[in-house]
Amino acid sequence: MNIRDFTFEKYDRLLEAAGENGYDVLTVADYLSRDELPERYVVLRHDVDRKVDIARSMAHLEASHDVRSTYYFRTSTFDPEIVTELEDLGHEIGYHYEELARVGGDIEEAYDRFEENLAAFRRHVDVRTACSHGSPLSSHLNLDMWQDDRPPAAFDLLGEAYLSTETDDSDPDELSYCSDTGRHWGMVDPVYGLVETTDDLIELLEVGSCPQLYVLAHPGRWSRNRPEFVERVAWDLAAESGKQAVKPVHSIQQRAGTFSGALARTTARSIMISRQLLSSRK
Numbered sequence: 001m002n003i004r005d006f007t008f009e010k011y012d013r014l015l016e017a018a019g020e021n022g023y024d025v026l027t028v029a030d031y032l033s034r035d036e037l038p039e040r041y042v043v044l045r046h047d048v049d050r051k052v053d054i055a056r057s058m059a060h061l062e063a064s065h066d067v068r069s070t071y072y073f074r075t076s077t078f079d080p081e082i083v084t085e086l087e088d089l090g091h092e093i094g095y096h097y098e099e100l101a102r103v104g105g106d107i108e109e110a111y112d113r114f115e116e117n118l119a120a121f122r123r124h125v126d127v128r129t130a131c132s133h134g135s136p137l138s139s140h141l142n143l144d145m146w147q148d149d150r151p152p153a154a155f156d157l158l159g160e161a162y163l164s165t166e167t168d169d170s171d172p173d174e175l176s177y178c179s180d181t182g183r184h185w186g187m188v189d190p191v192y193g194l195v196e197t198t199d200d201l202i203e204l205l206e207v208g209s210c211p212q213l214y215v216l217a218h219p220g221r222w223s224r225n226r227p228e229f230v231e232r233v234a235w236d237l238a239a240e241s242g243k244q245a246v247k248p249v250h251s252i253q254q255r256a257g258t259f260s261g262a263l264a265r266t267t268a269r270s271i272m273i274s275r276q277l278l279s280s281r282k
């Protein structure tokens with residue numbers, strides 16, 4: 001593991017590399033609504049699971065590069081003042097929903113709560129897309145709440161971040177998905193090879209073999225300064241040495257990583273169905 005990775009310094013270089021190598025950065029709503037997509041682009045998404053202040057700094061750093069991305073907030077991380085500030089910077093605010101897990105799998109109850117929470121978000125900002133939160137401690141997959149008669153479009157949403165995006169890392173004509181879950185990118189490009197570190201990802205943009213990328217960066221995994229970096233490293237080292245106080249948390253994180261990877265893979269199967277659903281409701 002490259003422990004010097006996932007710093008704002010690296011993130012700054014990643015944003016710079018995208019611009020220098022001709023990649024347009026798109027929000028999820030941009031990606032879903034544009035009639036024509038650019039030749040090279042990165043769909044950039046952030047799941048704000050925690051650490052809202054880091055998300056805010058990330059949003060400002062992106063704006064300084066003239067980059068707009070999508071920030072998905074949970075009900076627990078949604079702060080009206082901060083989301084309004086991010087929207088004013090040009091970013092998209094989306095809903096990182098987790099109702100099905102929270103209500104123990106009751107789909108009707110999940111819809112009611114989803115509708116309420118979405119309306120609460122919309123009192124402050126425009127919300128055009130939603131994104132499932134991986135609830136690792138629940139046996140219910142939040143994504144499973146979507147049904148034929150209640151697609152995201154029924155809630156005036158353009159789409160869902162997993163369901164409405166089709167990814168295939170092995171095909172350069174398709175969108176390739178990479179996520180910082182597990183503190184490594186873990187994507188394989190057929191030309192470049194394994195993309196693990198942010199330096200690899202920067203090189204991938206320079207090589208240019210992957211013209212369409214879908215990047216998920218969790219703000220909570222990145223450090224803005226040395227104290228935050230030291231905190232992350234200490235946390236990782238403690239987890240590795242098996243200290244009892246930290247290990248259970250670490251294993252939960254690992255599960256979350258596996259879960260989200262599996263989620264990305266399994267959702268590919270439901271995409272065609274969802275696309276049909278969405279297009280039949282246009």
Ligand SMILES: [Zn+2]
Nearest residue numbers: 047049133134
């Ligand atoms: Zn999440």
